[in-house]
Amino acid sequence: MSWNNAHGAAMIAAAQAHEALGAEVDDYIDVFGALRWAGVEVMGQKMGGLLGLYVDGSQGGVPGCLVNTGLEEVSMRHTAAHELGHHRMGHGTSIDHQEQSSVRWGEGWPQHEREAEAFASWFLMPRPAARNALARCGLLRPESPLDVYRMARWLGTPYATTVRHLVRVKMIDRSTETVWLKHSPGSIKAELADGLPIRPQAHVHVLTPAAHDAVLHVTSGDCLLLALPAGRYDRLPPGVTRTPPGQMSLLDSAAPEQAGAAWVSEELATEGTMTADAGGRELFRVILRRTPDREGSDHF
Numbered sequence: 001m002s003w004n005n006a007h008g009a010a011m012i013a014a015a016q017a018h019e020a021l022g023a024e025v026d027d028y029i030d031v032f033g034a035l036r037w038a039g040v041e042v043m044g045q046k047m048g049g050l051l052g053l054y055v056d057g058s059q060g061g062v063p064g065c066l067v068n069t070g071l072e073e074v075s076m077r078h079t080a081a082h083e084l085g086h087h088r089m090g091h092g093t094s095i096d097h098q099e100q101s102s103v104r105w106g107e108g109w110p111q112h113e114r115e116a117e118a119f120a121s122w123f124l125m126p127r128p129a130a131r132n133a134l135a136r137c138g139l140l141r142p143e144s145p146l147d148v149y150r151m152a153r154w155l156g157t158p159y160a161t162t163v164r165h166l167v168r169v170k171m172i173d174r175s176t177e178t179v180w181l182k183h184s185p186g187s188i189k190a191e192l193a194d195g196l197p198i199r200p201q202a203h204v205h206v207l208t209p210a211a212h213d214a215v216l217h218v219t220s221g222d223c224l225l226l227a228l229p230a231g232r233y234d235r236l237p238p239g240v241t242r243t244p245p246g247q248m249s250l251l252d253s254a255a256p257e258q259a260g261a262a263w264v265s266e267e268l269a270t271e272g273t274m275t276a277d278a279g280g281r282e283l284f285r286v287i288l289r290r291t292p293d294r295e296g297s298d299h300f
Helices: 003-021 031-037 073-088 111-124 127-136 145-155 159-168 174-180 185-193
Strands: 041-045 050-055 064-068 094-097 204-207 215-218 223-226 231-235 261-264 271-278 284-290
Touching: 003 031, 003 073, 003 111, 031 041, 031 073, 031 111, 050 073, 064 073, 073 094, 073 111, 094 111, 111 159, 127 145, 145 159, 145 185, 145 204, 159 174, 159 185, 185 204, 185 223, 204 215, 223 231
Parallel strands: 041 064, 204 223, 215 284
Antiparallel strands: 050 064, 050 094, 223 261, 231 271, 271 284
16 A cells, blocks of 8 residues: 555544544644543553554453553654554554664555554644644744744644655645755754753743644643743743753843743643733733653553
8 A cells, every 4th residue: 555545544534533532623632532532441651662552452352552651742642643543444453663773764564554654643633733733833834844843842743743744734845845854853952942951852842922822732841932022921830940950040030041931840730821921012821731641551
């Protein structure tokens, strides 16, 4: 089966899954909630070289999947969506290994793996959600790898997967995809952070005026950068600090280069509201929703 055929089948299956779930397809998709709704038991644990696995329940039990919690949150979400794809598309038990560095992405993959991978992209990034993520970045179209990375933060998806999917939703062309895939998320984060400390599995979220009143999903260590003209943080919820992780705050005010930066800590509750002064204009507000711990059985 070609990738085009896999995407055609997966796009239909993802749309059916959205409809069955009653998901808002213009926003961040709760893939773990979708697995629970579908009756798939989920377990999270560290698994070394495995991304995840799906057990189809054909031996008399219930279907289930295992997700590697050694991955960062967006990779776990993609893996969970991949396993949901196996379930929704009627595949049998499947074990998904991390790619070997010497193997090109997707080369030689069997039909069921291509379908599940395509399903994951269409499930997490339906066209309305991709357009909404672009709008929250204050953009009309992605013009650089930095734009794609910023979009991916609203979608909760890995950078490379997002780049590939933007071809499918006709936001970029193949030649642009080839060039942008050469950029690493680490280098993009470093460019956006401009010298501010960022942990390896943490992310940088750039907040533009277009993000007002939006819900942003974050994890511990993430950095929040204000991109508001003359904007400064007005109120940070408990668990969000203007002090970088691992550093001690000696002064109540942040250094000049950190005036528009804040970091998410382990103390952030399930949800909190952050506000900022947008230079005398109407107050800017974003709701921060922390992703839960994925270790253990399906109670998250």
